[in-house]
Amino acid sequence: MRPIPVSFHIGPLVLHTYGLGLAITFFFAAWYLGHRLRAHGYSDRWVSSVAVWTIVSALVGARVVHVVANFSSQYADHLAQIPQVWHGGLSSFGGLLFGVPTGFLLARHRAREVPGLALADLVAPVLLAAWTMGRLLGPQLMYAGGGHPTKAWYGLYYAGEVGKRLPVPLFQSAMTFVWLLIAWRVEAWVERRGGPRGLVMAAAITLWGIGRYIEEHFWLLRPGHAGDYATEYAGAAFAVVGAIWCVVLLSRQRQAGPAALEGTADPDTPPLAVAVGSAAAGTTTAAAGPASPGGVPTAPEHGGGPGPSAGASPRSGGLAADPGS
Numbered sequence: 578m579r580p581i582p583v584s585f586h587i588g589p590l591v592l593h594t595y596g597l598g599l600a601i602t603f604f605f606a607a608w609y610l611g612h613r614l615r616a617h618g619y620s621d622r623w624v625s626s627v628a629v630w631t632i633v634s635a636l637v638g639a640r641v642v643h644v645v646a647n648f649s650s651q652y653a654d655h656l657a658q659i660p661q662v663w664h665g666g667l668s669s670f671g672g673l674l675f676g677v678p679t680g681f682l683l684a685r686h687r688a689r690e691v692p693g694l695a696l697a698d699l700v701a702p703v704l705l706a707a708w709t710m711g712r713l714l715g716p717q718l719m720y721a722g723g724g725h726p727t728k729a730w731y732g733l734y735y736a737g738e739v740g741k742r743l744p745v746p747l748f749q750s751a752m753t754f755v756w757l758l759i760a761w762r763v764e765a766w767v768e769r770r771g772g773p774r775g776l777v778m779a780a781a782i783t784l785w786g787i788g789r790y791i792e793e794h795f796w797l798l799r800p801g802h803a804g805d806y807a808t809e810y811a812g813a814a815f816a817v818v819g820a821i822w823c824v825v826l827l828s829r830q831r832q833a834g835p836a837a838l839e840g841t842a843d844p845d846t847p848p849l850a851v852a853v854g855s856a857a858a859g860t861t862t863a864a865a866g867p868a869s870p871g872g873v874p875t876a877p878e879h880g881g882g883p884g885p886s887a888g889a890s891p892r893s894g895g896l897a898a899d900p901g902s
Contacts, residue, residue, distance in 0.1 A: 580736040583720050596662070598714025603632050606707035613699050614691075623687040631680035638675020639667035646804030668804075669708075669789070670811050694774035698764065701781035705757040708785070709750050717746035724748075724796040745796045749788070756784040773830040779822035786815025 584593045607628040611621035643666045644652055644659055651666075652659055684696060691699075716722040723735035723742025732741030763780045767773070789812030798805045 580734040580738075581718055581722075583718060583736045593719075595715055595719035598718050599711065601714055602707055602711040603628070605710055606703055609706055610700065610703045613703065617695075617699065619688065619691050623684065627680055627683045627687060630683060631676050634679040635672040635676025636662070636667070639669065639672035642668035642671025642674065643804070646807050647802070650802055650804070668808070670808065692774065694778075697775055698767070698777035701778040702757060702760050702764065705753055705760055705781055705785065709753045709757060712746040712750035712753065715746070716749075717744070722746055743796050745792060748796060749792055752788050752791070753785070756781065756788060759784060770830070773826040776823060776826050779819050779826060781819070783816050783819030783823060786812050786817070786819055788812070790816060 582594060584591055586592075607624055610628075611624045614621040614624065640659075640662055646668065647666070681693075681696070681700075684691070685693060688696070721735060721737040722745075723733060723738050724745035725743050726740050727743050728741065729743075731744065733744045734740075735742050760777055760781050764777045767776050790809055791812075793805060793809040793812060798809060
């Protein structure tokens with residue numbers, strides 16, 4: 578069985594499947610973020626320009642961290658290979674370390690109407706969805722993209738590797754898709770409970786960190802490679818930090834719960850609906866005038882129609898559940 582092709586020719590032009598797959602993934606991520614922003618009532622005009630700088634910084638960071646982590650074992654005697662990203666060698670942690678802060682800071686500057694934690698919760702499913710797609714279109718199609726050698730029936734052949742290998746990119750994609758489904762459910766729960774904002778991102782960080790630890794420890798770890806151990810430990814750290822963040826947010830929400838739900842008939846009613854209902858009730862009461870001793874509002878002494886209808890923008894409330902959830 579032949580390995581998966583890692584490049585193809587269109588006339589004199591050589592296209593690498595790894596790079597093409599990453600380009601498609603980045604385009605999808607930008608589109609999906611714009612879709613989620615529009616669905617929640619925010620403008621997405623800034624997404625394209627921010628996405629460009631985010632992608633550039635993520636690629637630079639991913640390559641820099643990978644090279645630093647594997648310099649002694651892979652690049653010390655092969656300096657010319659450092660810029661050859663088409664052969665793979667991008668650190669996911671480096672991409673996050675450089676790309677996420679860049680994108681977040683630019684977005685906060687150009688989309689000030691989006692609260693910071695709301696933006697984080699909007700971005701979290703985008704990152705998981707992009708990771709799900711990127712594993713299939715990136716490492717699965719790159720040079721030496723497989724995991725440990727295997728004789729199992731599901732093993733695949735990869736260019737640059739001898740024998741059948743664990744199809745780790747397929748495992749990663751499937752596992753991250755499960756994390757994405759969970760993130761959507763967390764987002765729906767946050768909307769029903771009225772918060773806390775930031776929980777979707779915290780849950781995504783926790784799940785992604787767990788996944789990275791599992792992948793590295795069981796399917797990818799090469800004894801003696803410092804970069805592999807660093808990835809494993811970083812995954813565990815992400816999981817711990819995300820879990821602590823989840824606990825803090827939920828604890829704060831629990832403490833504020835009674836006050837937040839006061840006057841709400843149904844605790845599952847989103848705060849946006851409560852706000853709209855309260856505004857509408859207040860408008861109706863004001864238009865009707867003071868209540869009679871029997872409790873029935875009397876007509877106003879002076880004429881005048883009811884006040885303006887209560888309307889609310891999605892910006893006023895919590896995050897709405899993603900259509901996919």
